[in-house]
Amino acid sequence: MTTTVQTATGEARTMVLNMGPQHPSTHGVLRIVLELDGETVVKAEPDIGYLHTGIEKSCESKTYSQAITLTDRLDYLAPLSNNLCYCLAVEKLLGLQVPKRAQTVRVLLTELTRIASHLVWLGTHAIDLGAMSVFLYCFREREEILKILEMVSGQRMMTSYFRIGGLALEPPTGWLEKVQQFVKMFPSRLEEYEDLLTKNRIWMGRTKGVGILSAEDAIAMGVSGPTLRAAGVPYDVRKFFPYSSYEEFDFEVPVRTESDCYARYLLRVAEMRESLKIVQQAIPRIPAEGPIRTDAPGIVPPQREKMKTEMEALIYHFKIFTEGFSPPPGEAYQTIESPRGELGFYVASDGSPKPLRVKVRAPSFVNLQSLSKLTEGRLIADVIACIGTIDIVLGEVDR
Amino acid sequence: MAEKPELEQNPAIQRLRAWNSRAVSEVSELRGEITVVVPRELLLGAAELLRGDTNLLFNFLSDLTCVDRFPNEPRFELNYHLLSLSRRAKLRIRVRTSGSDPVVPSLTSVWPGINWHERETFDLFGVRFEGHPDLRRILMPEDWEGHPLRKDFPVEGFR
Numbered sequence: 001m002t003t004t005v006q007t008a009t010g011e012a013r014t015m016v017l018n019m020g021p022q023h024p025s026t027h028g029v030l031r032i033v034l035e036l037d038g039e040t041v042v043k044a045e046p047d048i049g050y051l052h053t054g055i056e057k058s059c060e061s062k063t064y065s066q067a068i069t070l071t072d073r074l075d076y077l078a079p080l081s082n083n084l085c086y087c088l089a090v091e092k093l094l095g096l097q098v099p100k101r102a103q104t105v106r107v108l109l110t111e112l113t114r115i116a117s118h119l120v121w122l123g124t125h126a127i128d129l130g131a132m133s134v135f136l137y138c139f140r141e142r143e144e145i146l147k148i149l150e151m152v153s154g155q156r157m158m159t160s161y162f163r164i165g166g167l168a169l170e171p172p173t174g175w176l177e178k179v180q181q182f183v184k185m186f187p188s189r190l191e192e193y194e195d196l197l198t199k200n201r202i203w204m205g206r207t208k209g210v211g212i213l214s215a216e217d218a219i220a221m222g223v224s225g226p227t228l229r230a231a232g233v234p235y236d237v238r239k240f241f242p243y244s245s246y247e248e249f250d251f252e253v254p255v256r257t258e259s260d261c262y263a264r265y266l267l268r269v270a271e272m273r274e275s276l277k278i279v280q281q282a283i284p285r286i287p288a289e290g291p292i293r294t295d296a297p298g299i300v301p302p303q304r305e306k307m308k309t310e311m312e313a314l315i316y317h318f319k320i321f322t323e324g325f326s327p328p329p330g331e332a333y334q335t336i337e338s339p340r341g342e343l344g345f346y347v348a349s350d351g352s353p354k355p356l357r358v359k360v361r362a363p364s365f366v367n368l369q370s371l372s373k374l375t376e377g378r379l380i381a382d383v384i385a386c387i388g389t390i391d392i393v394l395g396e397v398d399r
Numbered sequence: 400m401a402e403k404p405e406l407e408q409n410p411a412i413q414r415l416r417a418w419n420s421r422a423v424s425e426v427s428e429l430r431g432e433i434t435v436v437v438p439r440e441l442l443l444g445a446a447e448l449l450r451g452d453t454n455l456l457f458n459f460l461s462d463l464t465c466v467d468r469f470p471n472e473p474r475f476e477l478n479y480h481l482l483s484l485s486r487r488a489k490l491r492i493r494v495r496t497s498g499s500d501p502v503v504p505s506l507t508s509v510w511p512g513i514n515w516h517e518r519e520t521f522d523l524f525g526v527r528f529e530g531h532p533d534l535r536r537i538l539m540p541e542d543w544e545g546h547p548l549r550k551d552f553p554v555e556g557f558r
Contacts, residue, residue, distance in 0.1 A: 048537065052539065054547060056523075056548060057547055057548055057552075057554060058554065060554070061554045092430050095430065219458055219459055220458075220510065220511045220512060221511060221512040222459060222460050222461070222512030222513070233484065235459075330430075331429065331466075331478075332429070332430055333462070333478075333480055342461065344461060346462065346464045346478065346480070348466050356466065357467070359462070359464040361480070366515070366516075369512060369514065369515050399538070
């Protein structure tokens, strides 16, 4: 940090300013060391690690099933995406197939999670830029999604609903009606947000032409998700490498080319519409009856009924919950499209009941690297818009 | 994880072999994921080839992972997960390095986005990346001693 400026008195100096880690607009505990020339950012350096809780290390001392509860805590705005990715990785390692019914429920719930996550993003991003009411509107609808999640899993946020081989519980009767109600209600609510923001002159002034990232830079930095797609690169894991039966759904991947904060806003709103389309298609595809877990003795817990009548089922149940199961030595890397971008789980096994290594490819962690590129040469106020627009979750950045 | 003849048809493996006969020391496949083990001294050249070759174009670095095989040697395994956005292809490159001298060349010149991944691996495993522009701890405090994701580091920490 050696840049200098001439002040009115002829003195040469720049100012280093700490933004965070307790700054409300840093969405958690992000610290940014800003070097300023007046109000212009010369250098912006994110400093992370304040929320590091050693989740990857903890996973190594838990059984494969126990580690699911830790994955919720990574990206706490989209816990089901993390559950899904981890489960898919372990299922890949084991070579397990998941029943169609469970797969479709997984798709439906992760898409609802995507909407909920984008709503938090929109609300907090708007509040950062001074639009208070959007926040209240967004949280109103998010609550409806959380109610559905609570109905299904018993938890609003840390659901741990997806398990290795399927789902934790049979979804309750009447839950699809609730989803149906949400699907009916939500499009008009989306219009409300757009009425408040899309043509709002202040909003456009704060976001248009701010935080531009070229497609080449984005790819070179490994940026993924809406930030990459707003730069004109149509990379969406759901389309490129479909998982959990996404290939059967009909949806578009919104892409824009302006690559500024405003484009990312429009893109995420469009993504919510697409997610809603997927949810709509998923509802009639979920059969009322059918297994929610695959039949894999020794790996997937047996049905309650069987445990009372079959000796083997009781033994398997006991073994799964006392010592876990041991996948064959090997490794698997699974990526999914989380609300923030390409989420990846690398799981390596040495043949013991505990993972040798669990590594999370956190999209927020990678995307945050591009913050310097987005903000350097711009005003401090734009830093706030840029932090908001890359949609980071510090739980996932720091792990 | 035996070598399979159809793997030799993979364009990346063919190109690597044509570039340097020693570039591919092991190939394996598990659940559709292809792993190529590259000798440490050829990593940088192999990475440049995989990224730049017009038939390969692995332009997107998805992830870098380290696995600690303690007490086995070579102790550290570095896995680079590559992705080609235009070819929709994936590849895992693996480099092994010993516990006594864990150094590998930095790939920041090939994929600038690997910067923080390498810092994280250095922070949590103590693997050093030669040629990295800013190799500092990233998640742990600056004055932290030890590398927490190593297998000989207790889960509850040193007391």
